Amino acid sequence: MYEGAVQTLIDELGSLPGIGPKSAQRIAFHVLSAEKEDVLRLSRALEEVKDKVRFCDICGNIAESEHCYICEDARRDATIICVVEEAKDVEVIERTGSYRGLYHVLGGAIDPMRGVGPDQLRIRQLLARLGANGVKEVIIATDPNIEGEATATYLARMLDTMQVPASRLALGLPVGGDLEYADEVTLGRAFEGRRLID
Amino acid sequence: MYEGAVQTLIDELGSLPGIGPKSAQRIAFHVLSAEKEDVLRLSRALEEVKDKVRFCDICGNIAESEHCYICEDARRDATIICVVEEAKDVEVIERTGSYRGLYHVLGGAIDPMRGVGPDQLRIRQLLARLGANGVKEVIIATDPNIEGEATATYLARMLDTMQVPASRLALGLPVGGDLEYADEVTLGRAFEGRRLID
Numbered sequence: 402m403y404e405g406a407v408q409t410l411i412d413e414l415g416s417l418p419g420i421g422p423k424s425a426q427r428i429a430f431h432v433l434s435a436e437k438e439d440v441l442r443l444s445r446a447l448e449e450v451k452d453k454v455r456f457c458d459i460c461g462n463i464a465e466s467e468h469c470y471i472c473e474d475a476r477r478d479a480t481i482i483c484v485v486e487e488a489k490d491v492e493v494i495e496r497t498g499s500y501r502g503l504y505h506v507l508g509g510a511i512d513p514m515r516g517v518g519p520d521q522l523r524i525r526q527l528l529a530r531l532g533a534n535g536v537k538e539v540i541i542a543t544d545p546n547i548e549g550e551a552t553a554t555y556l557a558r559m560l561d562t563m564q565v566p567a568s569r570l571a572l573g574l575p576v577g578g579d580l581e582y583a584d585e586v587t588l589g590r591a592f593e594g595r596r597l598i599d
Numbered sequence: 600m601y602e603g604a605v606q607t608l609i610d611e612l613g614s615l616p617g618i619g620p621k622s623a624q625r626i627a628f629h630v631l632s633a634e635k636e637d638v639l640r641l642s643r644a645l646e647e648v649k650d651k652v653r654f655c656d657i658c659g660n661i662a663e664s665e666h667c668y669i670c671e672d673a674r675r676d677a678t679i680i681c682v683v684e685e686a687k688d689v690e691v692i693e694r695t696g697s698y699r700g701l702y703h704v705l706g707g708a709i710d711p712m713r714g715v716g717p718d719q720l721r722i723r724q725l726l727a728r729l730g731a732n733g734v735k736e737v738i739i740a741t742d743p744n745i746e747g748e749a750t751a752t753y754l755a756r757m758l759d760t761m762q763v764p765a766s767r768l769a770l771g772l773p774v775g776g777d778l779e780y781a782d783e784v785t786l787g788r789a790f791e792g793r794r795l796i797d
Contacts, residue, residue: 403690404663406651410644416637418629419622429648430687431616433661437649439614444642446608450627451635453604463631465602489628492601 407433456488459530461506461523463488471495471504478502480537484527484556486510486544494542502540505530510548511555519555527556531565539567605631654686657728659704659721661686669693669702676700678735682725682754684708684742692740700738703728708746709753717753725754729763737765 403411407429415425432440456462457469464470471477471491481502485491491504507522530536541556543549553569560567572590574583583591601609605627613623630638654660655667662668669675669689679700683689689702705720728734739754741747751767758765770788772781781789 404661404668406647406663407661410648413641413644417626419625424617426687427617428615432645432648433652440645440649443611444645446611447630447638447642449604450608450630451638454631463605465604470602489624
């Protein structure tokens with residue numbers, strides 16, 4: 402245990418995800434010897450995120466005003482909605498530069514073990530968006546794991562009753578990967594999803 | 600890249616030791632969904648450390664007033680000084696509960712490759728403490744690596760000219776360890792330092 406303020410900082414840092422007691426101590430000592438101005442920049446950045454950042458009223462992505470920069474962008478194709486679990490997934494897809502439609506952030510995936518059902522996700526808001534606008538396709542980009550697949554199956558069924566075409570991202574070998582190191586499930590999906598070469 | 604405040608926070612977090620871009624993003628998203636009050640506690644803890652914490656005028660340990668709680672404690676044995684590299688080493692030794700003397704924090708170890716010589720460390724202050732008080736022994740507890748050993752050798756020579764007895768922490772097998780997993784250097788030191796059983 403350290404004296405007052407240092408121990409308080411170690412405790413606060415240790416409550417962040419992925420930061421154990423050793424890292425918390427290391428960071429606290431870094432803070433101790435850092436320039437005051439640098440530390441103030443960090444503490445202000447923490448407060449600003451809480452003050453300024455909210456979630457987009459339309460898609461649930463992070464935003465600094467009512468709508469996020471993607472929903473605000475008139476050049477985006479409003480007839481396609483890509484459904485993702487988390488706001489960070491939006492950034493991952495944006496980085497590919499290959500998608501020009503809009504997004505819908507669910508805020509998680511269906512996970513009965515953790516008490517997350519469809520009502521805890523932003524599914525109702527998604528269906529409302531489909532009713533109002535001329536959406537031609539919903540791309541379901543939930544994670545390729547049990548919860549993500551369950552969510553995708555649930556969404557596909559809902560979309561089917563609403564007669565909105567739904568698609569799912571392709572599963573297969575990662576580009577630049579090595580066949581030898583692919584797990585059997587992925588390799589199996591790569592076989593199922595194989596395409597004829599023209 | 601995220602919008603304004605979120606990216607600023609990710610950048611600031613990423614400048615902390617041991618926090619890469621992925622962890623910084625993870626923490627930023629945790630902050631986004633955390634209670635505002637919890638985030639304010641963290642940002643205040645950061646600022647308080649810079650406002651309140653200083654280094655002890657005597658030993659260089661962290662302190663919230665002129666002197667640290669160890670130097671202030673009249674029950675400590677002021678005739679023994681344990682020399683360590685960093686303030687965190689003080690806490691590690693305190694946790695053993697087996698040392699009742701005072702400390703002296705050097706602020707690092709001699710490391711010519713990084714431009715750290717004796718003048719960059721609090722060695723002058725250590726020698727001043729020895730001159731003034733009735734110090735009977737200096738325990739050199741620098742790290743058991745090249746820089747720590749070089750520092751220990753340098754200090755031992757200085758203390759010898761001042762005729763102050765110096766000791767070095769024992770090197771050997773870790774308690775609870777397995778002989779099989781000890782590295783050769785440690786095992787060699789354990790042989791050199793063997794003691795006769797009474």
